[in-house]
Amino acid sequence: MNLRDENVLREMNLYPLWVRKNGPAQIDQPSVEVPQVIEAQPVVNIAPVEAVRNVETNIEPAAGWSELKAQVKDCTACKLRAGCTQTVFGVGDEHADWLFVGEGPGADEDERGEPFVGQAGKLLDNMLASIKLKRGDNVYIANIVKCRPPENRTPNAEEVATCLPYLKQQIALIKPKLIVALGKTAATSLLGKDATLGSLRGALHDFDGTPLLVTYHPAYLLRSPAEKAKAWQDLCMAVKQVQ
Secondary structure (H helix, E strand, O other), X not given: OOHHHHHHHHHOOOOOOOOEOOEOOEOOOOOOEOOOOOOOOOOEOOOOOHHHHOOOOOOOOOOOHHHHHHHHHOOOOOHHHHHOOOOOOOEEOOOOOEEEEEOOXXXXXXXXXXXXXOHHHHHHHHHHHHOOOXXXXXXXXXXXXXXXXXXXXXXXXXXXXXXXXXXXXXXXXXXXXXEXXXXXXXXXXXXXOOOOHHHHOOOOXXXXXXXXXXXXXXXXXXXXXXXXXXXXXXXXXXXXHHO
């Protein structure tokens, strides 16, 4: 193992490497010893949340990336736009196999116009590196809402419903092999169910025909580093799905 890989594992609270009593357990990618991996479960279809579904939106479908980016940049469909510096569209490979979806922009993201660029972004980059991925290379990163909510609060149902059509169009254009929902807001907004994150982890869900896996938001992992081992299990499960 080289020094960079060791540093990534330290950042993920996974170093020294975990080894099972009966010998090391490995996955093909990355080739490191791992804690017990949750095996993929059958796809779970979840009923929509009426509070989100019943919000009407006037957003028209875009013809392609250029038109969609212009729509998002000029969007004033909800009150969030008036309180932020700029919209945060998303970033990465527009034909990626992997799509990571967070909740919404924070202060750093609002300033720079790119998702996950603060401390949570640094941790996300390390999470990607732990499974041999990197930002922009077969990876796309986006959020449920494109504008920063005031004081970084959780976006409400109306705001989610208004902005979700943009993310759906991004998903349709990217055609990812897997969506990774980072945190409860991303998971429940995409799956349409008010459920705990713990109850959604450990299974593959379905979002309009695309497999979706749920894990912790990097910001939560910064506050609760002991949960990083569970996030690692989720990432291992994700690797098995995409392989």
